[in-house]
Amino acid sequence: MIKQKAFTLIELLVVISIIALLVSILMPALNIARQQASGSVCLGNEKSLIMAWQMFSHDNVDRLVGGASYVPGEQGVWDWPVPPWACTPIDDINALSLANPNSSVQGALSDMKLEYRINGLKAGALWTYLETHEVYHCPADTRYDKQSPPFDAYRTYSVTGAMNGEDASDTISWSGGLIKAYSKMTQIKGASEKMVFVEEYGGGMKLPQYNNAGSWMMGIRDYPINDTNTYFIDPLAIWHVNKSTMAFADGHAEVYQCKDSRTIEYTEDPDTAVAMGVNNQNDDKLFFARSYGGIPKR
Numbered sequence: 001m002i003k004q005k006a007f008t009l010i011e012l013l014v015v016i017s018i019i020a021l022l023v024s025i026l027m028p029a030l031n032i033a034r035q036q037a038s039g040s041v042c043l044g045n046e047k048s049l050i051m052a053w054q055m056f057s058h059d060n061v062d063r064l065v066g067g068a069s070y071v072p073g074e075q076g077v078w079d080w081p082v083p084p085w086a087c088t089p090i091d092d093i094n095a096l097s098l099a100n101p102n103s104s105v106q107g108a109l110s111d112m113k114l115e116y117r118i119n120g121l122k123a124g125a126l127w128t129y130l131e132t133h134e135v136y137h138c139p140a141d142t143r144y145d146k147q148s149p150p151f152d153a154y155r156t157y158s159v160t161g162a163m164n165g166e167d168a169s170d171t172i173s174w175s176g177g178l179i180k181a182y183s184k185m186t187q188i189k190g191a192s193e194k195m196v197f198v199e200e201y202g203g204g205m206k207l208p209q210y211n212n213a214g215s216w217m218m219g220i221r222d223y224p225i226n227d228t229n230t231y232f233i234d235p236l237a238i239w240h241v242n243k244s245t246m247a248f249a250d251g252h253a254e255v256y257q258c259k260d261s262r263t264i265e266y267t268e269d270p271d272t273a274v275a276m277g278v279n280n281q282n283d284d285k286l287f288f289a290r291s292y293g294g295i296p297k298r
Contacts, residue, residue, distance in 0.1 A: 039240035042138040042156075042199070043253050049136075049157060049197050050247035052129035053085065057185045064183055065125045067165030068215050069158070085159055086124035086136065088211045089116040114144070117154040117211075138199060140239035156237065158200040158216035162294035163249070165215030178220050179294035187295065191249035194293040198246045201237035201267055218292045227281050230289035238267045246291075260284050 066084040161167040168181035217233035
């Protein structure tokens with residue numbers, strides 16, 4: 001009779017330990033690879049969005065699409081002559097935005113369906129050029145899958161306030177009244193350096209922009225622009241190994257590598273990080289401030 005040699009319990013435990021160690025070593029590398037791959041998809045989304053943004057202007061006598069993502073008519077300050085590029089989530093039954101704190105369906109925020117979020121995208125003026133909700137969502141943006149309502153946002157991208165966004169409102173002065181938003185394509189000088197779309201992260205308890213509502217905003221205190229007279233109002237999203245994607249008015253999209261550790265801290269915990277305010281020197285903040293654009297009121 002042939003005796004079969006079997007593994008001992010100790011040998012099995014050693015093998016399992018080795019496998020666990022290898023997994024722990026490989027997982028960070030796999031996560032980095034996944035984030036880098038999502039960055040490629042995200043960059044493609046940005047290119048599609050900026051192309052649609054340009055096409056809208058071409059089809060509408062040079063006018064820029066509305067850059068604040070609210071439902072027209074729901075908040076008077078957002079009622080401009082042009083429609084918004086995208087809207088906040090819309091309830092099928094009530095046809096009202098679920099993002100407005102004054103909305104009669106605000107209580108339904110805990111039951112925010114993806115269908116309602118897509119309704120908001122379809123109601124936006126750029127949907128006719130895109131006709132797919134995937135292009136509005138970065139695969140690295142896991143808020144919809146992992147966060148609890150109402151912080152489970154789906155739309156990743158926002159238009160900057162200077163691109164016919166919130167800076168176009170006479171009733172809001174986020175930038176100290178120093179900036180007038182562009183309303184026409186021909187007003188934009190240096191289009192290759194002026195951002196239109198950015199990845200925005202809203203989800204902190206003190207910054208509950210769980211639908212990335214409105215526009216992505218920066219505050220400008222004075223000119224010439226420098227990193228000590230500007231500040232972030234809304235947080236960035238840096239989901240691609242400390243990188244973020246953005247699209248510019250000339251039609252190109254690019255990936256930006258954050259250089260300052262405080263920028264990364266700010267994006268990871270916008271409630272507690274304070275390093276991005278006025279009088280704080282930061283190369284990342286300076287880049288975004290110079291790329292923000294707008295027409296100085298001088």
